[in-house]
Amino acid sequence: MPLIPLVTASEVAFWVCAPIAVVCALGLLLSRKPVHSAIWMAGVMVSLAVLYAANDAPFLFVIQIIVYTGAILMLFLFVVMLVGVDSTDSVVETIRGHRVSAILVAIGLGGLLILGVGQFAVNGAPAGLTEANAEHGGNIPSLAALLFSRYVFIFEATAALLITAAVGAMILAHGEQLTKKATQIESLQERVRAYAEDGVHPGPLPSSGVFARHNAISTPALLPDGTIAEKSVSKTLAMRGVIVDVNELRAPTTSAYAAIAGKTDEIEGDDE
Amino acid sequence: MNPEGYLVLSAILFAIGVAGFLLRRNAIIAFMSIELMLNATNLAFVAFANYHGNLDGLIAAFFVMVVAAAEVVVGLAIIVAVYRARRSASVDDANLMKF
Numbered sequence: 021m022p023l024i025p026l027v028t029a030s031e032v033a034f035w036v037c038a039p040i041a042v043v044c045a046l047g048l049l050l051s052r053k054p055v056h057s058a059i060w061m062a063g064v065m066v067s068l069a070v071l072y073a074a075n076d077a078p079f080l081f082v083i084q085i086i087v088y089t090g091a092i093l094m095l096f097l098f099v100v101m102l103v104g105v106d107s108t109d110s111v112v113e114t115i116r117g118h119r120v121s122a123i124l125v126a127i128g129l130g131g132l133l134i135l136g137v138g139q140f141a142v143n144g145a146p147a148g149l150t151e152a153n154a155e156h157g158g159n160i161p162s163l164a165a166l167l168f169s170r171y172v173f174i175f176e177a178t179a180a181l182l183i184t185a186a187v188g189a190m191i192l193a194h195g196e197q198l199t200k201k202a203t204q205i206e207s208l209q210e211r212v213r214a215y216a217e218d219g220v221h222p223g224p225l226p227s228s229g230v231f232a233r234h235n236a237i238s239t240p241a242l243l244p245d246g247t248i249a250e251k252s253v254s255k256t257l258a259m260r261g262v263i264v265d266v267n268e269l270r271a272p273t274t275s276a277y278a279a280i281a282g283k284t285d286e287i288e289g290d291d292e
Numbered sequence: 293m294n295p296e297g298y299l300v301l302s303a304i305l306f307a308i309g310v311a312g313f314l315l316r317r318n319a320i321i322a323f324m325s326i327e328l329m330l331n332a333t334n335l336a337f338v339a340f341a342n343y344h345g346n347l348d349g350l351i352a353a354f355f356v357m358v359v360a361a362a363e364v365v366v367g368l369a370i371i372v373a374v375y376r377a378r379r380s381a382s383v384d385d386a387n388l389m390k391f
Contacts, residue, residue, distance in 0.1 A: 038301045045308040045328060054320045054381075061324050064305070068331055071298070075342040077350050080334075087357055092327065092364050099368045100320055103381045114317075114384050122314035130307025137299040146295060147345025163354070166347050171355075178358045185362035192369035195376060 033074035037067040054100045058093060065089045076149035078159050226252040231269045239264045298339030305332035319371045319381045323364070330360045 044063030051057050069084035149159075156162040167175055202210070214220040226249050229241040240263060241252035253263055305328060312325030334353040341349025375381050 034297055034301075038297070041301065042304055042308070045305050048321075048324060048328065049308055049312045049315070054318055057321050057324055061327065064328060065331065068335055071301075071335060072338050075298075075338045077338050077341070077353075080338060080350055080353055083354065083357060084334075087361060088327075088331070092361060095364060095368055096320065096324060099372060102372060103320065103375045119315060123311060125314060126307050126311030129310055130303055133303035133306065134300050137296060137303060146343040149342055149345060149347070149350075152345055152347050162347055163350060166351055167354075171351055174355060178355065178362075181359065181362050185365045189365045189369040192366070192373045 030074040033070055037070045037074075041067040041071075054103075055097070058096050058100060061096070062089055062093055065093065076153060076159070079163055221251075228252050229269070232272055234264060234269055236264075238262050239269060240266065242266065295339040295343040299336055302332045302336040302339070305329075305335070317382050317384050319374070319383050320368075322383060323367055323371070327360060327364070330356055 041064050044060045044067065047060035048057045048064065051060060065084060065088045069081050069089070072084055073081040153159045153162055156165045211220075211222050215222040226241050228235070228237045229239040229252060231239060238253060238257050240248040240250075243249050248266055250258075257263060309325045309327075309329035309332060312328065313322050316322050316325065334356050337349040337353040337356070339349075341347060341353075371381060374386055378385050380386075
């Protein structure tokens with residue numbers, strides 16, 4: 021005999037996930053930065069996925085997580101990174117009374133929908149998908165049987181839709197070259213001109229330093245007088261401050277030479 | 293359980309999506325609000341499928357997801373193209389065709 025009567029697992033899932041979904045949706049609405057909105061959106065999608073699972077729809081549960089949370093949301097995050105993470109919304113109203121009327125419209129629509137649900141109240145316990153799922157031996161085979169019989173033309177139409185979308189995205193997102201691309205001859209002439217006018221070295225830049233224990237691109241090459249050749253390391257690395265300290269690089273060699281010199285002195289001292 | 297709870301949740305999420313679309317001026321967040329609305333309708337589809345005991349609702353939700361994926365790809369490409377041209381993702385700045 022259960023302590024709390026008539027509470028099924030799907031009800032527990034609903035009362036746990038529904039508040040999470042609503043809170044996450046409000047977070048999506050209210051957070052200033054697009055990145056935060058995307059994270060809230062992930063919360064909504066995952067809790068909806070759990071609700072699908074509670075509704076005997078395991079295929080949609082998996083698809084919701086893979087396609088929505090995995091693919092679509094990652095696409096959103098990519099574009100947020102591309103367009104600028106710190107671009108916050110301006111809070112200035114461009115149309116007078118826009119915000120108030122928008123909130124009124126949203127509340128009105130929500131209230132109307134909820135009232136509509138209450139008005140045409142559905143009676144009785146739900147039929148459940150157990151029978152429909154078992155018809156072809158599982159949720160996915162049953163969905164496939166439906167998809168490839170009654171809905172086969174719509175399914176084929178989605179193929180055309182997806183191809184069109186892929187081509188459209190490639191065309192839209194393809195950047196146009198704003199300036200003419202320099203040919204090899206032009207870049208050569210530019211290099212020689214820079215040498216003639218400003219004395220810029222026309223040859224290739226010096227390679228990074230090769231030491232006994234380091235030869236990464238962050239190790240600077242040394243000039244004959246022991247100073248660093250500035251051009252041997254990338255400017256970006258220098259700005260990040262990841263350039264390896266020369267004294268640190270020299271330390272093993274110096275200590276080795278010192279040890280050798282000491283030994284030599286010792287041996288020579290023995291000879292005497 | 294009754295589908296009413298799911299339908300009310302779906303209505304609330306849809307209303308929040310509408311509010312987000314009307315209020316936010318960042319094109320990406322407006323787009324996310326559209327996705328929220330699509331998700332809300334999907335929830336209603338799944339709840340009704342469970343109530344009626346047939347799988348057509350799940351198929352409908354599946355097709356909504358396919359169309360949403362295609363729509364997101366094209367929409368985000370448009371946002372990126374507009375951003376390239378105007379250096380802004382705000383829907384207020386794309387007003388060239390404003391009368």
